[in-house]
Amino acid sequence: MLADCGHVVVVDDDPSLRRMVIKYLEENNVPTKSASSRTEFNRLFAGPPPSLIILDLRLGQDDGLDLLREIRSHSDVPVIITTGHRPDEIDRIVGLELGADDYVVKPFSLRELLARVRAVLRRQEMGRVARTRDPERGGYRFGGWQLERRGRRLLDTNATPVALSKGEYALLLAFLEAPQRPLSREHLLQATRIHEDIFDRSIDVQVLRLRRKLETDPSAPRVIQTERGIGYVFALSVEPF
Incomplete structure (x- = not known):
């Protein structure tokens, strides 16, 4: 093999x-x-x-x-x-x-x-x-931030690079590909390629880590908001480039 x-x-x-x-x-x-x-x-x-x-x-x-x-x-x-x-x-x-x-x-x-x-x-x-076949190119702009798919680079509002783990990058990409739409934990688990039988609270841990990097106040999130009974929604408008 x-x-x-x-x-x-x-x-x-x-x-x-x-x-x-x-x-x-x-x-x-x-x-x-x-x-x-x-x-x-x-x-x-x-x-x-x-x-x-x-x-x-x-x-x-x-x-x-x-x-x-x-x-x-x-x-x-x-x-x-x-x-x-x-x-x-x-x-x-x-x-x-x-x-x-x-x-x-x-x-x-x-x-x-x-x-x-x-x-x-x-x-x-x-x-x-x-x-x-299809190298990653382009990216997304949101709230003054920018995610560049090539190099998997996240830049904050001051154009300062912010480090992302592989899981954080996959999670952010899942949000940016479906902005302002409620996404279930199951959808986000699949998007981050975690095995389907892990209990769904693990996605809450990943969201918390991502919030700490994106939010001004992670305890009162404005970017990644909780949709009670569903999962999460990326609240900002997103512009692909």
Whole structure:
């Protein structure tokens, strides 16, 4: 499956789980390497880049979220995070906010993991083909702000760049493509490509983060307003360019 585009890296401090995942993925034609710690992973990452990373957020003495931050600071490689049950729910939210592409909850089905790996790689390839055929261009102006699609750059009213995470950019783009229309949480979840079975409160976290960057007073939002019982609406008029 990945013969032409690299390999998957499994980062987990449980040796039996690593062996089980590697065996299953390789039996299904997915070349796989593994690491048990941040140090081992960094050594691997210094070589040929992986096509996808399966990252456990509980890495013994290492913090998987810190490693995810480090990965996202210099790479867009797809990441599937693995976590425990409900006590780790906040970790899943933070992981998705930091740029993870999907998650699975332990103990997980190997068939489900393989399906998610294939789905994430398919989305990655579709995105790459779409960018090749139709590079992002133009952008949107709203309330003195400007979002440039090329480079994914947001400029405030003083033309100062404002950093956006991958999730924040996708969410803002969803709003700008449908201004002054109520958008459901489900619609926004799909637009930000979070897996459909995550509980919908996660979109509230993303909206809060985006409000902190766009609003003069996030506690009294005028740009992204709540539509009770529906979701959210981008209240400003938007001008494409």
